[in-house]
Amino acid sequence: MKKIFTLIALACMGYACTPGATPPIASQIGATNYTPGRVVWHDLASPNPEASAAFYESVFGWTTVPYGEDEKMVWIFKKEDKPVALMAYYQTENNSGEWIGAISVPDVSASTQKAKNQGAKVLKKAMEVDNRGTISFIQDPQGAHISLVKLANGDPEPTLAEINTFLGQELWSNDTDDSESFYSNVVGYTSEETDNQKVPYTIFKMGDLNCAGMLKNPAPTVRSHWVPYLRVADLSETIAKATRAGGKVLIEPNPEIRNGNVALLMDPTGAPLAVQVYNP
The missing domain is CATH 3.10.180.10 (2,3-Dihydroxybiphenyl 1,2-Dioxygenase, domain 1)
Known part of the structure; x- marks a missing residue:
């Protein structure tokens, strides 16, 4: 499963459709404040991005915007003009997808080390990602996958979710x-x-x-x-x-x-x- 997180992280840093650009996640969803503990972002690891895009567009009315090319391609799901999630391609032995939430923490490196000390597997250590912030990926002691994140521009406001978000x-x-x-x-x-x-x-x-x-x-x-x-x-x-x-x-x-x-x-x-x- 480590490949999931490596692809998501590396793809976010790849070239986008416009030279030098990466998905503008942080600038479009972040406020100025942080709310540690909240799940503030979602990534979809998909073995078939075309099928995933068709599904979420049909069911929830999202649009899918590609960034990058080849192995660095990622897709941003949007509701109207607001990003709601990121999708990256991956393939594992069981060939199934998985949603991975990102929990806001004040210090990604420190929280990742705490997770390791508590028995988690660090699948991807803390890294800086353009237009997103600092993020790591872990598997907790019970096997659940989650990421730890500090978004570059602050977290989304803790308001009631809109329909289809x-x-x-x-x-x-x-x-x-x-x-x-x-x-x-x-x-x-x-x-x-x-x-x-x-x-x-x-x-x-x-x-x-x-x-x-x-x-x-x-x-x-x-x-x-x-x-x-x-x-x-x-x-x-x-x-x-x-x-x-x-x-x-x-x-x-x-x-x-x-x-x-x-x-x-x-x-x-x-x-x-x-x-x-x-x-x-």
């Missing part, structure tokens, strides 16, 4: 106690247990800010994963679009799970993602 991130952990200890030490989270779910559920917090969720992995034979959530307006319509575009429904809406407002999908390359109707 990322709503949040959830860790499906094979050992929730170990994961809680790990992310507390590495990121600085405090944890809050909630009783409004049908299963034990943990909220990772920084001060009063809810940053991410965690639950026991419902598929214990599969390594731990961070699962991204996208906010949608209509769950049935989104599921229909996803299946027509070649995706699969892994978990159907169920009244016992968040009042039937959530479904777990898999895109055509095998990357899991959750979609949710969320109107607080």
Whole structure:
């Protein structure tokens, strides 16, 4: 899996369609302040970027903008004119895709070293990436992939996600106690247990800010994963679009799970993602 992160990182530094230009991520999504602990960016590692682009364009109405060429090619997903994610090509033995969230931290090198001290594998050490900031990629002790980032111009404002953009991130952990200890030490989270779910559920917090969720992995034979959530307006319509575009429904809406407002999908390359109707 190390190849995933190497390609994403190196591709971001490659030549773009305009000589000398790289994807203007930081300047288009960052504010002036930082909100450590929040997942502030998402990367899609895809073995078939053409299929991935077609899927996310069809389901969420995104546009796909290419940058670079050959092995340094990357694609920026945009909703209207705002970047929402980056995609890079990779290929592994199981030939499946994966979404990788980026957690904001004040010092990427220091947090990466803490992660290593806590048993994580450092898949790509902290590096400076033009028009993005400083980023590293790790695999936590339970096998979940995540990146640590300090964006160049500050983090996006912590406002409610727009429709068809990322709503949040959830860790499906094979050992929730170990994961809680790990992310507390590495990121600085405090944890809050909630009783409004049908299963034990943990909220990772920084001060009063809810940053991410965690639950026991419902598929214990599969390594731990961070699962991204996208906010949608209509769950049935989104599921229909996803299946027509070649995706699969892994978990159907169920009244016992968040009042039937959530479904777990898999895109055509095998990357899991959750979609949710969320109107607080």
